[in-house]
Amino acid sequence: MELAYWESYKAIAQKLKKRFMRKPKYDVARDEYMHLARELKKEGAHQPAALCFLAVARCQEAMANNTAMAKYTHEAARLYISSVQYDVYSAYLPLADCIVDATNTYLLAVSMYLNIRKPSLASTLLLELAGTLYDLQLFEEAMLYYRKAHTLQQHTPLVALATLQRVASCLIALGEW
Missing domain, CATH: 1.25.40 (Serine Threonine Protein Phosphatase 5, Tetratricopeptide repeat)
Known part of the structure; x- marks a missing residue:
């Protein structure tokens, strides 16, 4: 094929x-x-x-x-x-x-x-990418894209807080917390 x-x-x-x-x-x-x-x-x-x-x-x-x-x-x-x-x-x-x-x-x-x-769709894509990288245990890269997603989520504070929580979980996984 x-x-x-x-x-x-x-x-x-x-x-x-x-x-x-x-x-x-x-x-x-x-x-x-x-x-x-x-x-x-x-x-x-x-x-x-x-x-x-x-x-x-x-x-x-x-x-x-x-x-x-x-x-x-x-x-x-x-x-x-x-x-x-x-x-x-x-x-x-x-x-x-x-x-x-x-x-x-x-x-x-x-x-x-x-x-x-359409920043909300862009943010969703960044979260999708970061989640996959997190699942692959690429925590440093995942944290980078979670942070980028957070910058696009200024109009949705609850989602922004959840994204910061994911950044914190990346820091914990990296042993930097």
């Missing part, structure tokens, strides 16, 4: 190349990437599916649909995280690359939500 997936991905990307006096058909490419992403997700190939969702987000960006672009980037980030969690449970060793991909995709989605003035 890996080879077939890559060939399909490249074929869709080839259709997007500009031709003389013709604009690329981003809506058609978006639908094809979406179909491929759903197939891969169904088969459990989370990383390739995440790559396809990022391609869908790029198509949405080209069509100037920022909300959908943020949504599909978020979906890609979730797939990267589920890939990381699957790799942890299957004792797959090189997790660092998966974690970096997941973190970068989450941060991209956070910046997109901040650009469209």
Whole structure:
């Protein structure tokens, strides 16, 4: 499936190349990437599916649909995280690359939500990322993203307090409290 997936991905990307006096058909490419992403997700190939969702987000960006672009980037980030969690449970060793991909995709989605003035969604994504890092016992990184989420939660004091409690639990886990 890996080879077939890559060939399909490249074929869709080839259709997007500009031709003389013709604009690329981003809506058609978006639908094809979406179909491929759903197939891969169904088969459990989370990383390739995440790559396809990022391609869908790029198509949405080209069509100037920022909300959908943020949504599909978020979906890609979730797939990267589920890939990381699957790799942890299957004792797959090189997790660092998966974690970096997941973190970068989450941060991209956070910046997109901040650009469209939706700080509560950005904060939720940061909490989601921090919770996953905490579960993976990466307490220092988790604490960093809990703190970033806290800065975005100024209008929701109860959630901000709960986030500070998570920061404290990270400090305790690190032995710095």
